[in-house]
Amino acid sequence: MSDTLPHAEGALQGIRVIDLTRVISGPFCTQMLGDHGAEVIKIEPPGRGDIVRSQGNMVNGFSWYFAQFNRNKRSLTLDLRQEEGRAILIRLLEDADVLVENFRPGVMGKMGLDDATLRERFPHLVVGRINGFGSTGPYRDRPAYDFIAQAMSGFMGVNGPADGEPMRAAPPISDMVSSQNLAFGISAALVRRERTGQGDIVETALTNGLISMMGYLAAEYFATGEVPRRTGNDHPMLYPYGLFQASDGEVAIAPSNDIMVERFLGALDMRSLLEDERFADNRRRMANREALREILNRVIERRSVAEWIEHLNEAGVPCGRVHDLRDTFEDPQVQAQQMTLELDQGAHGKVPTTGFPVKMSEAPAALHHPVPGLGEHSEAILAELGLSDAELAELRKKGVT
Amino acid sequence: MSDTLPHAEGALQGIRVIDLTRVISGPFCTQMLGDHGAEVIKIEPPGRGDIVRSQGNMVNGFSWYFAQFNRNKRSLTLDLRQEEGRAILIRLLEDADVLVENFRPGVMGKMGLDDATLRERFPHLVVGRINGFGSTGPYRDRPAYDFIAQAMSGFMGVNGPADGEPMRAAPPISDMVSSQNLAFGISAALVRRERTGQGDIVETALTNGLISMMGYLAAEYFATGEVPRRTGNDHPMLYPYGLFQASDGEVAIAPSNDIMVERFLGALDMRSLLEDERFADNRRRMANREALREILNRVIERRSVAEWIEHLNEAGVPCGRVHDLRDTFEDPQVQAQQMTLELDQGAHGKVPTTGFPVKMSEAPAALHHPVPGLGEHSEAILAELGLSDAELAELRKKGVT
Numbered sequence: 001m002s003d004t005l006p007h008a009e010g011a012l013q014g015i016r017v018i019d020l021t022r023v024i025s026g027p028f029c030t031q032m033l034g035d036h037g038a039e040v041i042k043i044e045p046p047g048r049g050d051i052v053r054s055q056g057n058m059v060n061g062f063s064w065y066f067a068q069f070n071r072n073k074r075s076l077t078l079d080l081r082q083e084e085g086r087a088i089l090i091r092l093l094e095d096a097d098v099l100v101e102n103f104r105p106g107v108m109g110k111m112g113l114d115d116a117t118l119r120e121r122f123p124h125l126v127v128g129r130i131n132g133f134g135s136t137g138p139y140r141d142r143p144a145y146d147f148i149a150q151a152m153s154g155f156m157g158v159n160g161p162a163d164g165e166p167m168r169a170a171p172p173i174s175d176m177v178s179s180q181n182l183a184f185g186i187s188a189a190l191v192r193r194e195r196t197g198q199g200d201i202v203e204t205a206l207t208n209g210l211i212s213m214m215g216y217l218a219a220e221y222f223a224t225g226e227v228p229r230r231t232g233n234d235h236p237m238l239y240p241y242g243l244f245q246a247s248d249g250e251v252a253i254a255p256s257n258d259i260m261v262e263r264f265l266g267a268l269d270m271r272s273l274l275e276d277e278r279f280a281d282n283r284r285r286m287a288n289r290e291a292l293r294e295i296l297n298r299v300i301e302r303r304s305v306a307e308w309i310e311h312l313n314e315a316g317v318p319c320g321r322v323h324d325l326r327d328t329f330e331d332p333q334v335q336a337q338q339m340t341l342e343l344d345q346g347a348h349g350k351v352p353t354t355g356f357p358v359k360m361s362e363a364p365a366a367l368h369h370p371v372p373g374l375g376e377h378s379e380a381i382l383a384e385l386g387l388s389d390a391e392l393a394e395l396r397k398k399g400v401t
Numbered sequence: 402m403s404d405t406l407p408h409a410e411g412a413l414q415g416i417r418v419i420d421l422t423r424v425i426s427g428p429f430c431t432q433m434l435g436d437h438g439a440e441v442i443k444i445e446p447p448g449r450g451d452i453v454r455s456q457g458n459m460v461n462g463f464s465w466y467f468a469q470f471n472r473n474k475r476s477l478t479l480d481l482r483q484e485e486g487r488a489i490l491i492r493l494l495e496d497a498d499v500l501v502e503n504f505r506p507g508v509m510g511k512m513g514l515d516d517a518t519l520r521e522r523f524p525h526l527v528v529g530r531i532n533g534f535g536s537t538g539p540y541r542d543r544p545a546y547d548f549i550a551q552a553m554s555g556f557m558g559v560n561g562p563a564d565g566e567p568m569r570a571a572p573p574i575s576d577m578v579s580s581q582n583l584a585f586g587i588s589a590a591l592v593r594r595e596r597t598g599q600g601d602i603v604e605t606a607l608t609n610g611l612i613s614m615m616g617y618l619a620a621e622y623f624a625t626g627e628v629p630r631r632t633g634n635d636h637p638m639l640y641p642y643g644l645f646q647a648s649d650g651e652v653a654i655a656p657s658n659d660i661m662v663e664r665f666l667g668a669l670d671m672r673s674l675l676e677d678e679r680f681a682d683n684r685r686r687m688a689n690r691e692a693l694r695e696i697l698n699r700v701i702e703r704r705s706v707a708e709w710i711e712h713l714n715e716a717g718v719p720c721g722r723v724h725d726l727r728d729t730f731e732d733p734q735v736q737a738q739q740m741t742l743e744l745d746q747g748a749h750g751k752v753p754t755t756g757f758p759v760k761m762s763e764a765p766a767a768l769h770h771p772v773p774g775l776g777e778h779s780e781a782i783l784a785e786l787g788l789s790d791a792e793l794a795e796l797r798k799k800g801v802t
Contacts, residue, residue: 011589014596024616036589056617057624064620115762134760137737145719147634147642151653152721154729158571161562165644165651166723168634169570170559176614178758180581185759187588188412188437192764194595195415201762211729211740212758213577215425216457218726219465222741222753223458227725233548233569241548243566250566252552318546320553322567324628325619328555328612336538339612340623352623357579357613358586359535361516361602363593 010037011363015190017098018089019043019073020080022050024146025130025175025206026102027069032183033098034072035356035365041092041381042070042372046077046399049374062348062371070371071343071353076382077375077401084400086111091385093122097193098186100128104143105135115201125199126189128182134205149174149206158217161232177209239285240264243322245297246305253308254318258282267315268299343370375401411438412764416591418499419490420444420474421481423451425547426531426576426607427503428470433584434499435473436757436766442493442782443471443773447478447800450775463749468772472744472754476773477782478802485801487512492786494523498594499587501529505544506536516602526600527590529583535606550575550607559618562633578610640686641665644723646698647706654709655719659683668716669700744771776802 015038019030027042027050034040044050056065079085089111093099099118101108108114118127129135132144150156150168160167185202193199211218217228228236235241235254240261243250255264261282265271273279273295278288285292300308305321312319321327328334339355356365378401382392395401416439420431428443428451435441445451457466480486490512494500500519502509509515519528530536533545551557551569561568586603594600612619618629629637636642636655641662644651656665662683666672674680674696679689686693701709706722713720722728729735740756757766779802783793796802 011586011593011601013593015592028616032585036586057621059624064624065617068616068620119762133734134738137734139734142714143717143719145655145657147636147655148653148719148721151723152729152732154724154726155570155572156653157723157725157728159560160568161565164562164565165634167561167568169556169574170629170632170637171556171614171616171618173570173574173614176616177578177581180578180585181758184433184581184585184588185412185437185761187585187592188759189761189764191416191588191591191595192412192414194592198763200412200764203760203762204758205738207735208738208740208756208758208760211735212755213572213574214726214755215429215469215572215577216466217572218730218755219469220458221726221730223460223465225727227727228571231571233566235548236571252549252557254546254548256546313543316544318544318549320549322552322558323555324558325555325615325622326626326628327558328553329619329622331553333534333538333540334608334612337535337606337609339609354613354615354619355609357582357605357609358589359604359609360586360590361520361604362599363590363601 009363010035010366010368011360012036012038012187013363015039015097016095017041017100018092018096020099020101020103021130022102023052024069024172025179026100027052028176029128029130029179029182030100031069031072032179033186034368036358037363037366037368038098040073041377042073042075043078043080043089044075044374046079046375046401049075049077053374059351060348062345062351064351067343067345067351067371068353071341072368073372074369074377074381075372075375076378079400080111082398082400084395084398088382088385088400093125096125097190098126098128100182100186102130105131105140118201119199123199124193124197126186126193127199127201128186129201129203130178130182130205131203132206134208135203144206146172146174146206149210153207153210154214155210158228158230160230162230162234164230166230174206174210177213178204178206181209234289237286238282239289240292240296244300246300246303246308248304250322251300251305251308252320252322253312256318260317263315264312264317267312267317268296270299341367343367345370410764411436411767411769412761413437413439413588414764416440416498417496418442418501419493419497421500421502421504422531423503424453425470425573426580427501428453429577430529430531430580430583431501432470432473433580433759434587435769437759438764438767438769439499441474442778443474443476444479444481444490445476445775447480447776447802450476450478454775460752461749463746463752465752468744468746468752469754471772472742473769474773475770475778475782476776477779478776480801481512483799483801485796485799489783489786489801494526497526498591499527499529501583501587503531506532506541520600520602524600525594525598527587527594528600528602529587530602530604531579531583531606532604533607535609536604545607547573547575547607550611554608554611555615556611559629559631561631563631563635565631567631575607575611578614579605579607582610635690638687639683640690641693641697645701647701647704647709649705651723652701652706652709653721653723654713657719661718664716665713665718668713668718669697671700742768744768746771
């Protein structure tokens with residue numbers, strides 16, 4: 001399977017994925033499958049391909065944004081608007097384990113591949129799908145986008161300063177979460193297929209993924225009927241907790257219970273504050289938060305972030321620097337965890353991407369392929385299907401591949 | 402397997418999970434496995450159990466926060482500090498497919514279950530593990546917490562107002578993401594086990610999960626060496642995009658390319674703005690963002706959020722209301738997608754929780770068990786292991802269960 005790189009067996013070795021997805025949600029999912037050893041065939045329209053190929057920061061004519069989501073795949077160009085393109089897709093599906101798509105609801109049906117047809121023709125196939133709002137319900141046909149999913153899931157509404165507007169998270173978090181959900185769902189469906197021989201249709205949605213992550217905030221709303229208020233970086237129920245001002249920047253400190261608070265104040269040599277009636281327990285500390293914040297910052301501003309981090313970690317208090325992305329990727333822990341991965345893109349040079357978040361001991365995630373050029377593997381993949389050179393030339397002439 | 406509820410077969414039916422996790426990361430993962438049909442045995446210390454049982458909003462003596470993370474599990478109390486408790490854990494592992502733990506590195510070793518021992522004694526077992534920073538590297542022993550992971554991953558640093566401080570997301574997002582990653586990794590390892598008969602050790606970390614989600618922001622840093630700046634709700638590269646002020650609140654509008662921008666301005670009957678040299682292309686619109694924002698808000702404030710949403714969706718422009726959690730859970734789409742799930746907790750009453758984000762057609766996620774009382778299934782599970790009533794009485798006397 002591997003063209004160019006030393007082969008390491010991943011957990012999903014032997015699983016063949018036909019990938020019709022583009023942009024972020026979908027490509028991130030299939031990349032996770034590929035990282036863990038699945039053979040991923042990315043099908044792209046001839047000409048431009050996935051639009052992300054020409055978006056974001058281009059270096060040596062190569063999109064580093066695209067690289068973030070498309071390693072460990074091979075690329076086959078196929079015009080699915082043409083009958084011949086769809087015929088090849090169907091031949092690929094006959095030998096595939098997984099199909100993933102992120103079209104709007106209805107597009108697969110127009111290609112003659114609605115759910116009933118997929119289930120009947122390819123009973124072993126696991127079909128994975130991501131969309132904005134789910135494929136049933138009143139909004140199923142609405143266009144979706146991460147920003148809208150952040151707004152409508154309630155996620156944006158709980159984030160941000162107490163006195164400010166609702167605040168999005170900058171990364172496209174609904175795309176990423178729904179991709180991770182789909183990678184899980186596809187894998188779980190594959191476990192079942194081993195048992196029953198049957199495929200399944202697995203679906204995730206940008207909004208649903210974020211809603212499932214509301215955790216205790218959802219519990220609070222359900223229990224009280226009151227919507228949780230934005231509290232910025234303050235914890236809604238605990239103090240001290242949050243960002244504090246050291247001499248050279250902000251330090252995040254998160255004592256999550258009374259024992260930790262004692263350790264924290266002990267590390268500041270201010271345990272006596274607990275004898276002050278304003279601060280004797282969490283309820284009173286919450287009521288007098290601003291007074292306590294001022295006292296603590298007065299002490300914390302005397303030393304540097306690095307000094308506090310060393311000192312507080314010694315005392316067993318969860319704390320850390322607020323990293324910008326340079327700090328993050330230069331952090332020795334992040335490097336020890338290999339959370340960057342350098343791709344050798346030949347003439348385009350070396351391209352760093354974020355690394356594998358799921359570590360496995362026996363069958364680790366690995367780099368099997370760098371990011372494919374558009375249609376780089378068309379010839380090889382079509383030859384594997386048994387197409388002759390003449391047939392291939394005919395398809396080329398018609399612009400099918 | 403099911404005690405009380407009608408049985409639906411899930412994708413992970415027949416997979417037995419021994420769950421040593423507590424708090425959020427870990428319990429969210431094993432709940433996902435349980436939602437999809439795995440049999441999850443939650444092992445808790447006798448007495449207090451998982452500390453979340455007594456945290457958050459308590460209704461009728463029952464934590465609705467705990468309910469968010471612990472449906473579809475059975476509970477067995479076991480004191481793992483006692484030899485007899487560890488002996489029962491080992492008997493359970495002999496018949497288990499998956500073990501999940503979120504202790505600090507080293508705790509399993511102190512129980513006599515370091516990785517080498519686990520691999521040797523239980524070669525078929527898939528071991529899943531979540532921790533703060535990973536189990537290698539200089540920070541492996543540091544205490545972690547979601548707030549710290551948000552700070553150190555770089556996630557907090559890119560979120561927040563352009564002129565304000567770095568901003569956390571309110572949900573414990575690093576816990577949730579690392580749980581989702583682990584559910585994927587465990588399932589992928591189970592796929593491999595079907596093929597090879599071998600288990601694996603799968604690990605995720607709070608920081609690593611968020612780092613892997615930095616997407617184009619990481620690409621931007623890698624490509625330019627510049628750290629991405631906070632831009633609040635504005636997109637760093639596109640305008641118009643973001644929150645706009647309608648007559649009765651904020652509306653999120655996200656035209657992601659020039660075609661969408663044309664549709665958006667057309668829907669406002671202001672397409673002529675594209676002939677204004679300040680706004681003719683995205684680059685110029687970014688340079689004159691505040692001027693354009695003012696013009697657009699002047700039009701948008703004339704109609705209500707609901708009117709704009711209907712009108713813009715008709716025009717194919719991604720848009721939505723900024724929902725608080727009440728709006729979210731009352732939204733007809735969220736209800737159509739069944740994103741709440743009501744648990745019948747007997748004497749504690751009915752308890753709503755968030756629903757299943759991964760939908761499957763043939764083997765859907767389902768409610769197999771409500772949230773277990775502490776040790777509710779101790780007797781049944783120990784009897785399944787073949788313990789006699791006398792042995793059980795002895796264990797009880799010693800406080801092992």
